[in-house]
Amino acid sequence: MTWAPITMRWPAQATQWMGDLEAAQSVAGGELATTATRLAGLANVVTTNPGPVGQAAQGVIAAGRGALANQMDEPPACLAVTPFQSGIGQGRGHQRYLSAPNLVQLLASKLAAAPAPIAELYALPILFLATRYDRFAESLARFNALMPVPDLVRAERRARHLAQLEAEKWVMPKADPLPRWQSLPLERCTITKAARQSMAGQLAVLESYAADSSPMADLAALAARKSAQQQGRNQQLADLQALLEGGTPDDTMRARLLGPGNPAQLRAELLQLDPPGHEWVLCAGVVLVGSRQGLSFVQELVGL
Secondary structure (H helix, E strand, O other), rough: OOOOOOOOOOOOOOOOOHHHHHHHHHHHHHHHHHHHHHHHHHHHOOOOOOOOOOHHHHHHHHHHHHHHHHOOOOOEEEEEOOOOOOOOOOOOOHHHHHHHHHHHHHHHHOOOOOOOOOOOOEEEEEEEEEHHHHHHHHHHHHOOOOOOOOOHHHHHHHHHHHHHHHHHHOOOOOOOOOOOOOOOOOOHHHHHHHHHHHHHHHHHHHHHHHHOHHHHHHHHHHHHHHHHHHHHHHHHHHHHHHHHHOOOOOOEEEEEEEEEEEEHHHHHHHHHOOOOOOOOOOOEEEEEEEEEHHHHHHHHHHOO
């Protein structure tokens, strides 16, 4: 036996099934030619009668849009403080720490310079307390799952990586001997990529004709999809409500509603509160400032 030289050519035998598409394509072309004529003939024959659902839902839609506008169209100003921000935390290298009393002092100093678009402002500071990076990441993750603040998301990611580094820095990595078996990346080859796109396009055209059905079947399928969509939306909201029901107090997350007043008054009220102790060496915080209506959603979300 000898080695055979390679001759690059089109795999005709592997793609001979494409010849069976020609008959269906010719029928599809003739069907397209008569479709426009049939539709033009139905223009003066068929009439539509919209159902009563749209008119009955107008009042509910207006009330729902108004409620959403009142709660969501006044977003409060937000400021987050984490130990990983430049000039905030204490420590060396990647390790950064920020105790709870120092966090409250930083939030108070930032609160004095908060924007004041209205006379009577309210503030909602939220503290995240921990003593270890893994607990710190878990505390931030519970809040970010419902209200992801970009600075808190970055702090969660960094704390999780630091905890993982601390746990795995003594683990020796294992590597398989080379060379290793792996699958051939056909999707990255130029000829196979172009051939797959062409053949997939041919199949997609025929699939559009194969999905042909009667108008009555299409209407029934549409009604079934709308019903399934409504049930899915209701279930999604029910699952979210069930997730937040029956919650237990979390000592690693603390909040307080301040106000009404101007930024200086809100700062003084925050400093009058007894902060958590220095035993919480790894802390972050976020303060929201806005109107009472704008803070109502977050206030109820955190249980105040």
